[in-house]
Amino acid sequence: MYYLINHSGTWCKVLPMSSVVLDNVTKIYPGHHLAVDRMNLQAGDGEFLVLLGPSGCGKSTLLRMIAGLEEVTSGDLWLDGKLANHLPPRERDVAMVFQNGALYPHRSVRGNLSFPLEIAKTDPNVVNDRVTELSRALHIDETLDRRPGTLSGGQRQRVAMGRAIVRQPKIFLMDEPLSNLDAGMRTELRMEISALVRSVGVTTIYVTHDQVEALTLADRIAIMNRGVLQDVGTPAQIYNDPATAFVAAFLNSQQLNLLAATVRTPQNQYVMLDFGPHQLTVPWSDPRAYAISQYTGTQVLVGLRPDGLAPVPESYDGPSFLGRVRALEYHGHEWLAYVECGAPGMPVPEPPDPRAAFNGNGRERGGLGGLVKRLFTTRAQAEERPEPEQPGSGIHRRTDLIVRLGVRPAWRVNDAAKVAVDLARLMIFTMDGTRIDSTRRAGK
Numbered sequence: 214m215y216y217l218i219n220h221s222g223t224w225c226k227v228l229p230m231s232s233v234v235l236d237n238v239t240k241i242y243p244g245h246h247l248a249v250d251r252m253n254l255q256a257g258d259g260e261f262l263v264l265l266g267p268s269g270c271g272k273s274t275l276l277r278m279i280a281g282l283e284e285v286t287s288g289d290l291w292l293d294g295k296l297a298n299h300l301p302p303r304e305r306d307v308a309m310v311f312q313n314g315a316l317y318p319h320r321s322v323r324g325n326l327s328f329p330l331e332i333a334k335t336d337p338n339v340v341n342d343r344v345t346e347l348s349r350a351l352h353i354d355e356t357l358d359r360r361p362g363t364l365s366g367g368q369r370q371r372v373a374m375g376r377a378i379v380r381q382p383k384i385f386l387m388d389e390p391l392s393n394l395d396a397g398m399r400t401e402l403r404m405e406i407s408a409l410v411r412s413v414g415v416t417t418i419y420v421t422h423d424q425v426e427a428l429t430l431a432d433r434i435a436i437m438n439r440g441v442l443q444d445v446g447t448p449a450q451i452y453n454d455p456a457t458a459f460v461a462a463f464l465n466s467q468q469l470n471l472l473a474a475t476v477r478t479p480q481n482q483y484v485m486l487d488f489g490p491h492q493l494t495v496p497w498s499d500p501r502a503y504a505i506s507q508y509t510g511t512q513v514l515v516g517l518r519p520d521g522l523a524p525v526p527e528s529y530d531g532p533s534f535l536g537r538v539r540a541l542e543y544h545g546h547e548w549l550a551y552v553e554c555g556a557p558g559m560p561v562p563e564p565p566d567p568r569a570a571f572n573g574n575g576r577e578r579g580g581l582g583g584l585v586k587r588l589f590t591t592r593a594q595a596e597e598r599p600e601p602e603q604p605g606s607g608i609h610r611r612t613d614l615i616v617r618l619g620v621r622p623a624w625r626v627n628d629a630a631k632v633a634v635d636l637a638r639l640m641i642f643t644m645d646g647t648r649i650d651s652t653r654r655a656g657k
């Protein structure tokens with residue numbers, strides 16, 4: 214966030230050093246393709262911000278606008294406190310690494326690393342020191358005299374990163390730098406990127422559609438869908454307290470359980486979530502109870518992560534579901550149970566799509582009427598309880614509750630199963646996916 218101060222009698226914007234601020238930034242490609250829609254986002258000085266979202270949501274476009282490789286259609290881009298909409302790329306002091314970090318094939322690794330410093334006419338002793346230091350940090354010091362063609366994919370990406378960061382840019386942009394590497398190499402390089410970037414303290418914006426990368430690397434994660442920012446926060450905030458059902462489902466290594474429940478307040482004694490065969494009660498002492506009670510008599514969506522559920526003995530009398538184990542799945546580090554409990558799962562509501570409503574002239578088609586129609590269609594569809602496959606979200610409607618069991622399966626297939634629900638981990642949404650009970654994010 215940037216702010217205004219009274220400076221020499223005039224109001225002016227004050228930004229932290231090496232910050233990136235997107236103020237209502239929109240990108241429309243020729244042919245009226247809306248790629249980024251009114252984006253407001255900031256990466257603070259030295260921050261590691263991860264842009265996460267499904268393919269085509271506009272992550273690379275955003276990065277390319279920051280680098281100066283694409284023009285901003287409207288809105289303001291501020292780099293290091295300066296309005297940068299029309300600043301040529303070379304004046305932005307931004308370095309970028311792509312999926313396939315292209316290297317100069319006829320230069321050695323040392324030559325590739327030193328090139329940006331040679332161009333900047335840096336003292337050869339400084340060049341030598343920096344290349345040596347960086348090659349050690351990136352574990353490529355043994356390859357310094359080799360040509361890129363003789364390196365593995367992981368080594369080439371290390372050189373590409375080293376070459377980008379060697380001249381100590383103010384802003385470091387990375388566009389899925391690990392996506393072409395195998396799983397082991399990704400994990401290894403992930404740790405090295407984190408260590409390197411933090412040791413240099415450079416403001417970094419990192420694009421990925423891999424949620425593990427986002428959770429492990431980010432100071433903050435910004436989640437996008439269809440050109441629109443959906444949520445932004447620390448990894449823990451986004452995971453534990455997502456703004457929408459879409460965000461909750463997107464940031465979930467196992468599938469999110471999403472169930473429909475009717476809100477009731479019997480004799481005003483407590484708030485009840487009625488799933489049909491099961492009920493959960495939320496006491497009035499719970500800070501979320503009042504917000505949920507506003508939906509009394511209507512349906513809401515209840516999100517339960519598999520790790521917020523646990524197998525418990527028959528005698529357990531806390532909040533729980535009863536069901537039967539339909540299947541068990543071994544994932545190496547954990548087992549998952551699929552428990553048939555008679556409360557059908559719901560599809561994840563897709564956030565509104567500005568691209569569908571966009572008429573190419575920068576105006577929404579249908580205006581408020583179109584928006585209302587979209588919301589009502591979503592609600593009606595949900596109430597009809599459609600069949601499993603839903604277009605768009607790619608997330609299926611299930612009748613099973615997915616329960617994380619840990620390293621040992623507590624149940625066998627066909628066992629009767631009592632599933633404890635951690636009420637603190639419930640997430641409640643309207644039928645169109647907006648969070649109802651988010652009271653916890655402040656102060657985290």
Ligand SMILES: Nc1ncnc2c1ncn2[C@@H]1O[C@H](COP(=O)(O)OP(=O)(O)OP(=O)(O)O)[C@@H](O)[C@H]1O
Binds near residue numbers: 243248267271
């Ligand atoms: N040069 C272009 N001309 C027209 N449309 C474009 C252009 N580049 C991208 N787009 C469109 O803009 C939207 C956003 O694309 P972008 O590459 O930014 O998404 P992304 O989130 O980075 O996707 P991915 O993860 O698949 O790389 C997509 O609908 C894409 O088809």
